[in-house]
Amino acid sequence: MTTKQEAAEAVLAAKTRLGLSWAQLAETLDAPLAWTTSALLGQHPVPAELAAKAAQVLELNTDAEAALRLQPTRGALDDVVPTDPTIYRFYEVLQVYGPTIKELIHEQFGDGIMSAINFKLDVSRREDPGGERVVVTMDGKFLKYQWG
Amino acid sequence: MTTKQEAAEAVLAAKTRLGLSWAQLAETLDAPLAWTTSALLGQHPVPAELAAKAAQVLELNTDAEAALRLQPTRGALDDVVPTDPTIYRFYEVLQVYGPTIKELIHEQFGDGIMSAINFKLDVSRREDPGGERVVVTMDGKFLKYQWG
Amino acid sequence: MTTKQEAAEAVLAAKTRLGLSWAQLAETLDAPLAWTTSALLGQHPVPAELAAKAAQVLELNTDAEAALRLQPTRGALDDVVPTDPTIYRFYEVLQVYGPTIKELIHEQFGDGIMSAINFKLDVSRREDPGGERVVVTMDGKFLKYQWG
Amino acid sequence: MTTKQEAAEAVLAAKTRLGLSWAQLAETLDAPLAWTTSALLGQHPVPAELAAKAAQVLELNTDAEAALRLQPTRGALDDVVPTDPTIYRFYEVLQVYGPTIKELIHEQFGDGIMSAINFKLDVSRREDPGGERVVVTMDGKFLKYQWG
Amino acid sequence: MTTKQEAAEAVLAAKTRLGLSWAQLAETLDAPLAWTTSALLGQHPVPAELAAKAAQVLELNTDAEAALRLQPTRGALDDVVPTDPTIYRFYEVLQVYGPTIKELIHEQFGDGIMSAINFKLDVSRREDPGGERVVVTMDGKFLKYQWG
Amino acid sequence: MTTKQEAAEAVLAAKTRLGLSWAQLAETLDAPLAWTTSALLGQHPVPAELAAKAAQVLELNTDAEAALRLQPTRGALDDVVPTDPTIYRFYEVLQVYGPTIKELIHEQFGDGIMSAINFKLDVSRREDPGGERVVVTMDGKFLKYQWG
Amino acid sequence: MTTKQEAAEAVLAAKTRLGLSWAQLAETLDAPLAWTTSALLGQHPVPAELAAKAAQVLELNTDAEAALRLQPTRGALDDVVPTDPTIYRFYEVLQVYGPTIKELIHEQFGDGIMSAINFKLDVSRREDPGGERVVVTMDGKFLKYQWG
Amino acid sequence: MTTKQEAAEAVLAAKTRLGLSWAQLAETLDAPLAWTTSALLGQHPVPAELAAKAAQVLELNTDAEAALRLQPTRGALDDVVPTDPTIYRFYEVLQVYGPTIKELIHEQFGDGIMSAINFKLDVSRREDPGGERVVVTMDGKFLKYQWG
Amino acid sequence: MTTKQEAAEAVLAAKTRLGLSWAQLAETLDAPLAWTTSALLGQHPVPAELAAKAAQVLELNTDAEAALRLQPTRGALDDVVPTDPTIYRFYEVLQVYGPTIKELIHEQFGDGIMSAINFKLDVSRREDPGGERVVVTMDGKFLKYQWG
Amino acid sequence: MTTKQEAAEAVLAAKTRLGLSWAQLAETLDAPLAWTTSALLGQHPVPAELAAKAAQVLELNTDAEAALRLQPTRGALDDVVPTDPTIYRFYEVLQVYGPTIKELIHEQFGDGIMSAINFKLDVSRREDPGGERVVVTMDGKFLKYQWG
Structure with missing residues (x-):
């Protein structure tokens, strides 16, 4: 197989x-x-x-x-902290801005999370006078904490 | 102090x-x-x-x-893998989509990374028939691998 | 505070x-x-x-x-693998039956997960000729993997 | 072999x-x-x-x-913290509700554990107005801490 | 408290x-x-x-x-691998003889475990011509793997 | 070879x-x-x-x-914390009773350890009204801490 | 391939x-x-x-x-802490002088980092009365923390 | 004290x-x-x-x-992999260029290491048309592997 | 206390x-x-x-x-891999020469270990034309693997 | 190759x-x-x-x-903490005596380390009334911390 x-x-x-x-x-x-x-x-x-x-x-x-x-068993990183610099920067964003994202989701939506399942992702290129920029958009359904 | x-x-x-x-x-x-x-x-x-x-x-x-x-020593997560579900979902995005983001950055820009320093972040709310959605936008300067 | x-x-x-x-x-x-x-x-x-x-x-x-x-930062275990025997048994269930649960969710629902957010939990006691039994019921909304 | x-x-x-x-x-x-x-x-x-x-x-x-x-050496997860989202949600349940389950077992049964050996598991589907739900039932014999 | x-x-x-x-x-x-x-x-x-x-x-x-x-949250070791030599030797026994103990339990009892809950422990001293010996006896109920 | x-x-x-x-x-x-x-x-x-x-x-x-x-390089466990339930219970014994064993060795013998080298192990079966029991006996020479 | x-x-x-x-x-x-x-x-x-x-x-x-x-997935060390002595010394430099380098970058440039992408490296040999010396020069563009 | x-x-x-x-x-x-x-x-x-x-x-x-x-016990990083971006970049250099540095030291000097003890460090600023640059110079005595 | x-x-x-x-x-x-x-x-x-x-x-x-x-709980290192350079070098010796020491003990003594309990240690200074030298002597009783 | x-x-x-x-x-x-x-x-x-x-x-x-x-990439242990008892005892020596060795090196030599590069090792056998003894001698050049 x-x-x-x-x-x-x-x-x-x-x-x-x-x-x-x-x-x-x-x-x-x-x-x-x-x-x-x-x-x-x-x-x-x-x-x-x-x-x-x-x-x-x-x-x-x-x-x-x-x-x-086939149905996958997901998870693509070999190391808990990724070593490849292109991928690492997103882990760094989580280290530096994780609690910020959490605060803003709670302020704007209440207690809950952004779904990573009902979710779409986009990577695009934006021209800018200071040089071209990578724009990554994560768009997930808000899931409210609710008891059943 | x-x-x-x-x-x-x-x-x-x-x-x-x-x-x-x-x-x-x-x-x-x-x-x-x-x-x-x-x-x-x-x-x-x-x-x-x-x-x-x-x-x-x-x-x-x-x-x-x-x-x-004061100048910070950055890094806000207590655990290497974050335990809070709101923050964890972004780590899961990295596990599932990390290599995808890497492939698309390289396809669109060549060898390099999205800067996490010359970088801005936005968290916003989008109404959708299927329920409100969290939209997180990461916008960083492309940094090309170059030798000095 | x-x-x-x-x-x-x-x-x-x-x-x-x-x-x-x-x-x-x-x-x-x-x-x-x-x-x-x-x-x-x-x-x-x-x-x-x-x-x-x-x-x-x-x-x-x-x-x-x-x-x-207050809004919590969730995550209640001090160790990645819990040391308390009462809690550990549930980690052991995950070690032994995790892939089983995954197979059965996919067979019965398709590609997706049980939500731990839209979720309720019950712990109850059931008498049995072989001795009383702990019954833990986890009941979470099925979230289908869908692209936005 | x-x-x-x-x-x-x-x-x-x-x-x-x-x-x-x-x-x-x-x-x-x-x-x-x-x-x-x-x-x-x-x-x-x-x-x-x-x-x-x-x-x-x-x-x-x-x-x-x-x-x-053959008699197995049990343990099915490659990583201490599972990366597959379908399996991870159960680890998250343990992180968020582990001490709750412990408190309730002790309140209802006294000092002891739910056996993961004399144990059965069921995964089923429940229709609900809010969408279909995954119901996982863990049913293990209560084992009282007793000295020999 | x-x-x-x-x-x-x-x-x-x-x-x-x-x-x-x-x-x-x-x-x-x-x-x-x-x-x-x-x-x-x-x-x-x-x-x-x-x-x-x-x-x-x-x-x-x-x-x-x-x-x-009070009901304890059990687990007394500060490190996953204990550093104190007196305690470490028992971890070493597990490293060297763990699969042996497993084989012999399965040969003598079938598929199951020694309970660490319905369990008693004894530490005693035995005189021997070659010098005094530490005898640690672990005595736990055999729990057969059985489905509910 | x-x-x-x-x-x-x-x-x-x-x-x-x-x-x-x-x-x-x-x-x-x-x-x-x-x-x-x-x-x-x-x-x-x-x-x-x-x-x-x-x-x-x-x-x-x-x-x-x-x-x-051949002379072995010893150590039989694939994971620092064993995942197989039959072996794990002995790690749990160490977590719960490690300091107890240490206290009793020191009280009965003074400062020193049970040798895991000059050591023998026995696994046996004991019938008991409450069900058959696994009895594991560890018998090691006491080694006194002494300076050369 | x-x-x-x-x-x-x-x-x-x-x-x-x-x-x-x-x-x-x-x-x-x-x-x-x-x-x-x-x-x-x-x-x-x-x-x-x-x-x-x-x-x-x-x-x-x-x-x-x-x-x-081919585009690489970068990261060349097998262990998080490198074991080879020639490579380890640079990890030791980071342990002993990491915060020093950070302080001096911030004092001389303000809040930001040395790029490891727009970066060049040189290893050379310098004769010295006390014995020949290894000189490693890291030369990376300063990247100022700036919001987009 | x-x-x-x-x-x-x-x-x-x-x-x-x-x-x-x-x-x-x-x-x-x-x-x-x-x-x-x-x-x-x-x-x-x-x-x-x-x-x-x-x-x-x-x-x-x-x-x-x-x-x-006082004589210090050296080692200034709280985490094995540093989380602060300014310090992390040097860990990344080690991940990407560690074996390169090792190859070049061996080619230029033979089997041995750069001392991190008989060692000096400099952080300086270099103006460049492409923007100012951080120059970190590590200068350590070559220590040849020699048997006593 | x-x-x-x-x-x-x-x-x-x-x-x-x-x-x-x-x-x-x-x-x-x-x-x-x-x-x-x-x-x-x-x-x-x-x-x-x-x-x-x-x-x-x-x-x-x-x-x-x-x-x-008081009887100590031994173990003096804060990290599994020591960060202080003076102590680390002995860990490096273990990494580079551990199997060598094992081979030579087995060749000279048979299957067994050097005791770290019946053990003495000396640190001394030896003058040498090439510069003063640290001499660390570890002297432990040989313990033969023997079954009880 | x-x-x-x-x-x-x-x-x-x-x-x-x-x-x-x-x-x-x-x-x-x-x-x-x-x-x-x-x-x-x-x-x-x-x-x-x-x-x-x-x-x-x-x-x-x-x-x-x-x-x-060939030039080796050094480091011979599969695990950070060695599991083989013959090798482990030297790790234990480091856990128990590491700070002692550090204190004595600093007292006898000042701030610096024992080199593991300009270094020799000997394993020998010493007869003793209490039983034969393993004597491991580590002999490394003292390297003084000096700034370039």
Whole structure:
């Protein structure tokens, strides 16, 4: 059985070999960019129709295609504190601004959380006189603490 | 000497006692909402003029006002993996979507990172038919890996 | 300012001194048993009216009453792996049955989670020929993984 | 020798290939649903007769069948704090409600624990106006602290 | 409120000041030696009558006596791997002989565990030509894995 | 070169295949039960004569026999806190009773430790009206702290 | 697909086999010494032209050459605290002088950091009457904390 | 007895109150800048004469002055991985460039290390068209691995 | 009750105030140098007569003297990996030479260990043309692995 | 490429097969005993001439011989706290006597460390009426803390 991790590696290899971008793959699948990326990296089950499309464009074998459809056990970081600088900066944001985000969610919504399940993510580029900027938007349903 | 941590506790106590919101404090300081919150929680040095305004509206003593102005040693989480559910969800986003964010930054910008220093954060509320949503926007300068 | 932790200690001391049970406190507050217990132990903000009732019956001072109303930073275990045997058994259940629970949630509901926010808990006693049994029921809304 | 972990992977692969559900497997084995799931995932030794039935319906080879019968070394989580969101929520329940469960067990039963050995687990679905709910029931014998 | 930890320190101080041994305290309480020691060190709730006797002979105040009666949150080691050599040797026994003990319990009893709740402990001295020996006996009820 | 770990796995496979018990193996080797078990599991070097006997009865090849004779690097637990419930209970005993054992060793012997090297272990079964009991006896030479 | 780790191992093997030094490789690539070393060790993506030159001089196959060009997931230490003495000394410098460096950066530049992205590194040798000295120079752009 | 940590806090408080810079303190002590900073922060014993000068200019009491002279137990980071971004970047340098530094030291010097004891550190500012830069120079004696 | 830790701090303060060396204290107690140091630092119980002598020469009060006599819970390092460079080097020796020491003990003595209980330690100074050298001698009884 | 770890395993296998001792190998190489052992275990680079001699007497292939010559990344323990009892005792010595060694080094030499680089180690056997003793001597150059 091909694992989702092995399928993700096959995706990355094919993507590089074929010169495809995530944006092109998302367009092919007619799915959101960040969802497409995380699903092909193994963090979401891919619906059968999309898995078939992905397998076709990425020239994956049927085992890899089947693996894309599997339910994942999620969690993609090898270390509790990530070592890759591009990923670490978001951990640093949590260290510096975590309690700020918590205060503002509670002030604006009351006691509860931003869902990471009913959730979408976007990464985009913004031009600015001071240099181009990375804009990451996290958009999750507010879940109020309620007793059943 | 009052520490920044003690000053943050004094801010929280005064804010509760006086019935002030972070939004009101940000307006008083004429500063961005999330910056105001994190600065008063001790994660940024507060410029003298703003520290004076904050001390006045929050009825802080001069020691606490001085502490607000100090350079912080940043890092606000007691545990490497945060236990509070409101904060944890952002760690979960990192576990599930960290490599996705990394892939998309590299695809859109090349080799580099989103700065967490030249950086701004916003937490806002969006109404949606499916229920209100928390929208967290992280906006940081792209820093390209370059050798000196 | 009295912290929620100090208020919880005051609750426990008063409860022992006055010979009250959690069941009696829950009845006084007209609130679910497990919610009452966890809220008075500092894991939930207590609404003003209930905090007043709790303060009256437990003879708490106004600082402790105010602390009960505060928004908590949740997380009650001192160690990542709990050392107390009564609590540890639930960690062991997670070690032995975690993947089982995951499989069955996915089989019965699809890709998603049991909410720990829109959630209620019950601890009850069941007589059995083989000896009395502890029955813990966790009842949380199913949250489907959905992209925004 | 096939390990229990390898047998569990063979079970999962066969279950997917043959389109079987845990419910069907439990019915085939005439055993409780959650027990069947955890036993086939390698957390319990499977009695010879049931292992034979499981091997037949899942078309496992005799090595895998033998592995199902082995005594396990239990513990199914790769990380001390689980990263998969579906499993993590139960760890969060422990963080937020662990001391509550402890207080209520002691109030209702005296000094002791809920057994995780003489124990059964159920995962079920409850329809609710607010959306379907996951109900996890843990039912373990009360074990009183007693000296020999 | 005096904590169980503070009561344990008061017990140790009084025991040293009054020149009492654990054996004498166990005799006074008419209770097993190891139970008496662990209970006075704060790992068991002490029944009212015994707490009164202990308080009398150790000249403890009523707050400490009340603390002895409290339900403990158990777990006495400051570090996951104990540093004190006398205690460490038992951790080493677990490292070297843990799987051996597991194999022999399963061979002699089937799938299950030795209870650490319905359990008694004894530490005694045995003379031997090769020098005196420490004999620690752990005696716990066998708990068979059974599904409810 | 066959490692001691691989030899232990070969022992377990052969023992299951041939339907042998640890008790039978101990009898064959004319060696204590727990020693035999831990030695064949790789935690002790097996003297040449006994390794030959073990290899014969377990039908091991000469590489495995050689491995049994090797000096081990001891330590059999994969995790600092063991996850298997049968082994964990002994860690729990250490958490709850560690300081008790220390106090009683010091009271009965003075400053020193129970040796885990000049040491023997026994696991036996005791019938009791309340149900059968596991009795684990640790018997180690007392080593007095002495300066050279 | 050859990983960057495997490519790095191929580089080291070829470098040893061919008797090349990092200085010669840097000269061949016409790139800074430390950049060349870290890039060939897998911590930077190597531009196509340089990867081709490196592959030629090191006689690497095209898979390894392709791996050199890949975007890395950075982080080269196996342990959080490095065990190799040559690397550990720099961790020790951080333990002893970390707060000193922080104080001096803030005194000389204000609130901000030294970039580790817009950054260059040099390792050189300085003769000294007391013996030759290692001089490591870290040169990173100052990044001022600024809100967007 | 005043600890070195308390003396360091007194130094920081006085430095802020009196408006002194580390550069001015280094000039007063006629000592290198980074040495002065780390010594006054408690990481080096301060010679009597310099401690007296520091106490005078910083208006410290004699207890603090005595503490400055004490031999320290070194190590200034609260967490194994530092959370403060200014300090973290140097840990990141170690993660990304540690093996590079090791390779180059061995290539230029042979088997050995850069001493962190016979060592000096400098933090300086360099103007650059691309923006001002932080230059940290570590200069330590090469210590060759040699057997006695 | 004065703890052994507080007594150790009182010893260090008095030693500094009175200008005494460990060598002088050892001579006063007529005890080995390293034993005296570790005992006064709280790692050994001090016999009554020596505690009295130590209290006299160090002008300790009777509480501190009593604390010196107490049985310690040993273990003096705050961190699992020590941060102080003087202590760390011995951990490094263990990292680099641990298996070497193990091999040589087994080659010279058979299966067993060097006792750390029946053990003495010496730290001395040796002049050498290449500079003075620290010589640390660990001398412990060989304990053969033997079964009871 | 053969790694140093694989070469060490080949050394151990050959040493066992050929019945050689470390003492004989040290004699063959005309090198100190402990150096020979640690070098052949992969913790030191072996000079070409000695690697050739070792390869000849141990009948190693040229890949293993080449590996012996490689520069190692040092650090031989799999766990931060070693589990093997023979090695652990030295960690225990550090826990119990670490601060003692530090005090005595500072008293006899001033502020500095024992080098673990300019360092030699010896393990020897001493007969004693109370039983044979392991004597481990660590002899390292004193390195004075000095600023460049």
